[in-house]
Amino acid sequence: MRWRPKRLALIVALVATLTLLCCGGTVSALLLGGVADDSGTMTLSSTGCGVGGPVDPNAKLPRLQSYGTAQMKNAAIIINVGAELKLPPRAWVIAVATAMQESRLSNLGYLGENNDHDSLGLFQQRPSSGWGKPSQVTDPEYAATKFYNKLKTVKNWDHLPLTRAAQRVQISAYPNAYAKHELVATQIVNVLADGAANAAGSSVSMVCASPADVAASGWTNPLAEKGPDAHKWDVGSGFRTLDRPKHQGVDLIVDTGTPVRSVASGVVSRVKCDETFAGVKDCDHAGYPGKGGCGWMLEIQHPGNIMTRYCHLVERPNLRAGQQVAAGEVVATSGTSGNSSGPHLHFEVHLNNGRSSASAVDPVQFMAQRGAPLGGSQ
Numbered sequence: 001m002r003w004r005p006k007r008l009a010l011i012v013a014l015v016a017t018l019t020l021l022c023c024g025g026t027v028s029a030l031l032l033g034g035v036a037d038d039s040g041t042m043t044l045s046s047t048g049c050g051v052g053g054p055v056d057p058n059a060k061l062p063r064l065q066s067y068g069t070a071q072m073k074n075a076a077i078i079i080n081v082g083a084e085l086k087l088p089p090r091a092w093v094i095a096v097a098t099a100m101q102e103s104r105l106s107n108l109g110y111l112g113e114n115n116d117h118d119s120l121g122l123f124q125q126r127p128s129s130g131w132g133k134p135s136q137v138t139d140p141e142y143a144a145t146k147f148y149n150k151l152k153t154v155k156n157w158d159h160l161p162l163t164r165a166a167q168r169v170q171i172s173a174y175p176n177a178y179a180k181h182e183l184v185a186t187q188i189v190n191v192l193a194d195g196a197a198n199a200a201g202s203s204v205s206m207v208c209a210s211p212a213d214v215a216a217s218g219w220t221n222p223l224a225e226k227g228p229d230a231h232k233w234d235v236g237s238g239f240r241t242l243d244r245p246k247h248q249g250v251d252l253i254v255d256t257g258t259p260v261r262s263v264a265s266g267v268v269s270r271v272k273c274d275e276t277f278a279g280v281k282d283c284d285h286a287g288y289p290g291k292g293g294c295g296w297m298l299e300i301q302h303p304g305n306i307m308t309r310y311c312h313l314v315e316r317p318n319l320r321a322g323q324q325v326a327a328g329e330v331v332a333t334s335g336t337s338g339n340s341s342g343p344h345l346h347f348e349v350h351l352n353n354g355r356s357s358a359s360a361v362d363p364v365q366f367m368a369q370r371g372a373p374l375g376g377s378q
Helices: 069-084 089-103 140-151 162-170 177-192 363-369
Strands: 021-023 026-029 045-047 250-253 259-261 266-274 295-302 306-313 330-333 345-350
Touching (some): 295 330, 306 330
Antiparallel strands (some): 026 045, 250 345, 259 330, 266 295, 306 345
16 A cells, blocks of 8 residues: 555545534534635535435535535545445544545556555555456446455454554555544545444444444444443533633542443553542542542553543552553543542543643543444433
């Protein structure tokens, strides 16, 4: 597969704010600074977890960030082929992100001395490696079909991190490059396929992901449980409120002992006792306001240089730094250690794998953008 030179690299400034409100089977999405029609007018996309189906690739399509209408048409073709093959939206997100990395969603022909061997088309498939004739791999429908057919042979592809699933199809020299496109690929699928990236990840029924599901975006809720006895919970203290301007996350109100899940696939970066009791580092007891610190805390780094932090855990998570975790995997148990007035999970999201207040973003908006809204009743 081709490594794209810098002139072809996608430089995505994450300035788009996507607000998703999912209830009654509908989702409303607004991308600010990201989506425009051919005249440059911003558009509001009303979406519904894929129930409306993918858009016709020949329809008038919007632009999204640095992707023009021709590129969006290629994305629409990729999505439509996935739908025709009865693959769930998770496959569409993987395929679109892969084509973003390989060609910036452009159907590339032969590039002369810049060509990587005989790589061609949206996915930079090589005729000499058995992908098809040059005229075939430069046909977007054919190329997408070949990609999906290979993806289906990958064991548990729908539960793998996007970059690993894509790499097992593409066999790229830069296997970690696909991850950085997951957010914009999710937005493209939502814009072109009626919010399909917010549907349940492995389902072809186009139903909004429940709090217990991993959405097609690859993200899920940190506290959801399946079954009639699942814990009910709500968002308590919010992100940087007027009364708590230095609160860098949100408090999710649950009883002690609630399973805490990784919100996406990733790698554990830190497990720490962040509390001092009577002059001794000790997190194995209930906390109280003013004590200071997160108590038992866990940090996980996710594709796209996203870090999530989980605080006030009841005990040390049975994890080690460098350990891989899957989306939805139980990684800890909620409690009230550290600076805590009662049982809850303090949840933070940081960009650029940062740990400071400067890198923190509002988890409610961030998780809604990925089809995994916070709140047990949503």
